[in-house]
Amino acid sequence: MSRYFRAEISANIPLNDNHNLLSLTNLDPMDEPEPGQFYMVEVNQGYDPLLKRAFSLFRRTAEGIQILYRIQGKGTAILRNLKEGAVIRILGPLGNGYPAAPEEAIPVILAGGIGIASVFPLIERFAGKAYVLYGARTGGDLFMIDELRGLSKELHLCTDDGSCSEKGNVVGLLHSLCASRSSCLDHVKVYACGPKVMLREAAKVVSSNCIKAWFSLEEHMACGIGACLGCVTKIKSARPGEEQAFEYQRVCKEGPVFDAEDIVW
């Protein structure tokens, strides 16, 4: 049962008021994660909150894994207070990550807010090849900038309030990038994770430029392993001849990464 393991917290460091970086050392054998996969993490032993919390893999380390998380509710508030040495149970890695890219691919990676956590391991995998467009509300919500600069071919930052770098959003950056390279978009592949409104707008840009793209989605989730059917999202129906234009697919099992063309907004 290597996808259900115990891990010890080796660090749980605040990055700002409401974001922490959690470092975990696995105590049981663990499956190797792929960029874009996620974990269901136990935040407490009692019944309130009841469910595990879903977090993207942020980084595979020599000791285990790291998770970059935003404190936004009861569960993450409890997680923030867990100290070094605490042992928690984790389910994962779960779901389908970002697909492998052909050698000639020109990867363009979009991250909105905490979406950086999902695409970070992908940026690492592309090792200096990726154009990274990263935005957040304010400059204080942009993380790992120095590392990202080292890992990217080009790093473009933006914030909603203009407090750091350019004022604007990553979809605007994608638009500019497409416009500046309009003659040679053939090999561009877009990978994105962020708020739904950002992904929806990004879908329009990639679609109008005929760019292949994969987006990581988020939904309320109970089990993480495809049993509860709670986390579904509308996906264009693959079954020929069916009247209905969409079917519900599980973000935890068929996703969280979907072909952008297939997502029904």
Next chain:
Amino acid sequence: MQRISSGRDMTPNLEVTIGSLRLKNPVMTASGTFGYGEEYAEFMDLNALGAIVVKGLSLKPKEGNPPPRIVETASGMLNSIGLQNIGIERFIHDKLPFLRRFDTPVVVNFFGDSVDEYAAATARLDGIDGIHALEMNISCPNKQAGWAVFGTDPKVTCEVVGAVRKRTSLPLIVKLSPNVTDIALMARVAEDSGADALSLINTLTGMAIDIRTRRPKLANIRGGLSGPAIKPVAIRMIYDVFRAVKIPIIGMGGIMNAGDALEFMMAGASAVAVGTANFINPRTAVEVVAGLATFMEREQVKEIRSLTGAAHAG
């Protein structure tokens, strides 16, 4: 001293029967929380379970309700999945062959949108190799308003259970709704209409509102509440139903561990089903089996079935 040594030699007998269905232990999985079994195979030996109850099926596939379908509440969760399922045909062809590999009875949970559909679904499921019992769902809180009559109007319950009974010789379990005034009455109606056993309780109708958006949190507005929050309600209902009927009860509603399972049995359940807990710890059901054996050894209980209804004694 003698008592301790005899306890060490004693092998507890966890076997129970539900009508003609023999289970090696009383721990089942609640429908809708265990997929079609394969989702959990990597986390446990499915042979260790008393029975597997699969996600509710209908003749035709159902797409279910729009998201968000899940809301966590204090010690519980609301769901409005809406009985999304792959349909009976795909279950038989794609999922059942996997389940046949295990020495664990498969209970198929099913539903229809009319008495005729219930009857047709039963006829299709009857006699299929690898299906050991049927559990008819007349109590989903996430169907349209009119559908609730199957589980809340005694006349309709009588009609639909009777129609299903005529079309199968498999053990027939009727899953009851807790969203009624008198659960004992509904239990008697199901018994009189031909049920071999009863499952209770299904989820309690509930709702949650987002105070920021001032809108219901679930897209479908209402959902079914499950998890440890509903356990005391389930225990009370099983206690009442045990006194009202002769057929066995499968108890469920917030079981998180062996202690909870024992409480259900003492209230009157012959077997139990682990539901929401499967989402939190995928190994819960087998851990409950182990916990029951440990309890029996410690308490010198030879036959687990002797605990059924223990709370009613005296």
